Amino acid sequence: MNDPNEEVAHLLTQYSNQEMEELILRMRLYAQHKLGKKNDNFEGEELLDFVFGVFDKALSGIRNWDSKEYSFEEFLFGVLKSDVSNYFKKQKRKAPEKVEDDEIDESYILDLPVYAEEIGHRDDAFNLIDYDNQKKHFLELLENSGASTLEILIFECWCDDIYKSGEIAELLEVSTAEVYNATKRLKNRRRKLKKTL
Numbered sequence: 578m579n580d581p582n583e584e585v586a587h588l589l590t591q592y593s594n595q596e597m598e599e600l601i602l603r604m605r606l607y608a609q610h611k612l613g614k615k616n617d618n619f620e621g622e623e624l625l626d627f628v629f630g631v632f633d634k635a636l637s638g639i640r641n642w643d644s645k646e647y648s649f650e651e652f653l654f655g656v657l658k659s660d661v662s663n664y665f666k667k668q669k670r671k672a673p674e675k676v677e678d679d680e681i682d683e684s685y686i687l688d689l690p691v692y693a694e695e696i697g698h699r700d701d702a703f704n705l706i707d708y709d710n711q712k713k714h715f716l717e718l719l720e721n722s723g724a725s726t727l728e729i730l731i732f733e734c735w736c737d738d739i740y741k742s743g744e745i746a747e748l749l750e751v752s753t754a755e756v757y758n759a760t761k762r763l764k765n766r767r768r769k770l771k772k773t774l
Contacts, residue, residue, distance in 0.1 A: 585635045585642055588649055599726060600650070603733065604628040604657055606748060610737045611661045627664075631656045712736050718770050719763075727755065728763040 592600065608627045631653055634640040642652040719729055727749070734745045742760065746753040 582636055582638045584644065585649075589632070589636075595726075599730075600653075601625075601628055602730070602749065604631065604653065606730075606733070606737070607654060608657060608661060609748070610739075611658070612664070627657060627660055630660060715770070719766065722766055722770060724763065724766055725759060727751065727759040728766065731756065731759055731763055732767075 589597075605624050605628050608624045612624070612627075631640075634656060635642060635653065640652075640656050642649065647655065716729065716732070719732060724732075730749055731745055734740075734748065739745055739748065742753050742756045746756045749756070
């Protein structure tokens with residue numbers, strides 16, 4: 578199986594229907610978080626068009642997966658991230674530039690940490706540096722502790738700053754009652770896991 582397209586096609590057939598639905602849902606949630614919730618139509622494309630565009634590029638060889646470098650899902654989300662980024666670049670090119678006479682060149686300003694005494698609150702920028710690794714580690718702990726798929730998806734919503742049960746229920750296409758029950762279980766599970774850390 579030397580052809581990368583065949584490898585991708587073979588790997589996709591290994592997913593069960595439920596696993597594939599969960600993967601597509603996670604990719605759709607990622608695209609929605611990055612593109613914004615205000616709009617359902619992005620230049621004639623919908624969120625699922627971005628997701629299925631990733632599969633199309635992977636299967637047609639437009640984007641090739643280096644299995645030695647990345648896991649399959651890292652590859653898929655990497656392509657999706659790139660497509661979303663390209664969408665924004667395209668939008669920026671289309672938008673007319675504003676040119677102001679009194680424009681100040683701020684390129685010399687460095688991104689320095691801000692101390693609490695200077696602005697009256699903490700700057701958590703440095704805490705975000707290892708956020709992806711912490712999230713990945715905690716997701717593994719949740720899976721190992723027997724968390725349901727719904728609990729894991731709710732936790733991922735929380736990581737993307739989506740907290741309202743109604744909003745989560747709408748995104749995950751489940752009832753609010755299911756979200757409430759899973760949230761209670763998830764909170765208890767998180768409390769127990771944090772004690773072991």
